[in-house]
Amino acid sequence: MSLNLRDVRAAHKRIRHISVATPLIPSMLSGQTGCELLLKLETTQPTRAFKIRGAANAIGSLTDEQKSRGIVCCSTGNHGRAVAFAAKQLGIAATVCLSELVPEAKAGAIEELGANVRRVAHTQEDAALETKRIAAGGVTEISAFDDVEVVAGQATITLELFERRPDLQNIIIPLSGGGLAGGMAFAAKQMQPRVRVVGVSMERGAGMYEAVRAGKPVEVEEYPSLADALGGGIGADNRITFDLCRKYLDDIVLVSEKEIYNAMRVAFQQDGIVTEGAGAVCHAALLAGKLKLEGATAFVVSGANVDMKMFQKIINGETLRLGDVEVGP
Numbered sequence: 001m002s003l004n005l006r007d008v009r010a011a012h013k014r015i016r017h018i019s020v021a022t023p024l025i026p027s028m029l030s031g032q033t034g035c036e037l038l039l040k041l042e043t044t045q046p047t048r049a050f051k052i053r054g055a056a057n058a059i060g061s062l063t064d065e066q067k068s069r070g071i072v073c074c075s076t077g078n079h080g081r082a083v084a085f086a087a088k089q090l091g092i093a094a095t096v097c098l099s100e101l102v103p104e105a106k107a108g109a110i111e112e113l114g115a116n117v118r119r120v121a122h123t124q125e126d127a128a129l130e131t132k133r134i135a136a137g138g139v140t141e142i143s144a145f146d147d148v149e150v151v152a153g154q155a156t157i158t159l160e161l162f163e164r165r166p167d168l169q170n171i172i173i174p175l176s177g178g179g180l181a182g183g184m185a186f187a188a189k190q191m192q193p194r195v196r197v198v199g200v201s202m203e204r205g206a207g208m209y210e211a212v213r214a215g216k217p218v219e220v221e222e223y224p225s226l227a228d229a230l231g232g233g234i235g236a237d238n239r240i241t242f243d244l245c246r247k248y249l250d251d252i253v254l255v256s257e258k259e260i261y262n263a264m265r266v267a268f269q270q271d272g273i274v275t276e277g278a279g280a281v282c283h284a285a286l287l288a289g290k291l292k293l294e295g296a297t298a299f300v301v302s303g304a305n306v307d308m309k310m311f312q313k314i315i316n317g318e319t320l321r322l323g324d325v326e327v328g329p
Ligand SMILES: *Cc1c(COP(=O)(O)O)cnc(C)c1O
Pocket: 049, 050, 051, 078, 079, 144, 145, 174, 175, 176, 177, 178, 179, 180, 181, 229, 230, 276, 278, 279, 302, 303, 304
């Protein structure tokens, strides 16, 4: 099963009645950086994250028989919400497995969409095992990232970027399992081989970064993070996103919790956008001086599903506790 640009174009047609073509707006940080910085606002999708693209494409590609048997997925929150949303639109029964690390706000939003939520102790890895167990009973699993149709759906962001700005020189993308960054990088390099594509992960538990370094998928520790949507490994039996990221990403940059914290404030104060931690990692890498940019650059602002109480604390500059560490300005 390999990806090609035709799949991505087909996905763009298939998902257009469920997801939206998101705005690309100039960032106020352009002046400070010496490059023209543009923000791709996936925060404006119906479920406030890009994951609706992959979920809508994968679910829309199922046979009628598969649809009637229902679907299951595991998720750090945003994929589950996207699957629940698309399933509801298409009248399909959905079960979403969540670990204890998924914030309550995200679990609640999934239940509100009518999906059956299963809380699983303790980690994303455990939620993945429960999903496999349910799928073994004949229910179709919708992977959060390691699936050709999901990757093709996420890659549709690249089509929209080049449609608006064929002159883009850099694309910077939040990175976890690699469905988003791997798919977008693949499509970008097919369309414009000279474009530079960089993934950004958090320092603690960066599964794809460790895998690329080791040359094979490795297990990573999972920690509470402001970028909770970036948690979890890439799967020991990874089929496609590891190869895509290894081949098509020019670099992977890591950011600290403090850098993410400050980036969420700056994105709000300067660019006027609410982002969850994962959505602010590109800002974080830029502000920390970890990106060297020249020419038109797009940041993917991947999601806005943040607990509002926590977000207010961050904007106010209050210190937060994340498991065993404190993070503040
Ligand atoms: C899932 C997610 C990511 C990472 O996407 P992958 O395809 O797993 O790399 C980034 N940001 C947000 C908001 C997400 O929900």
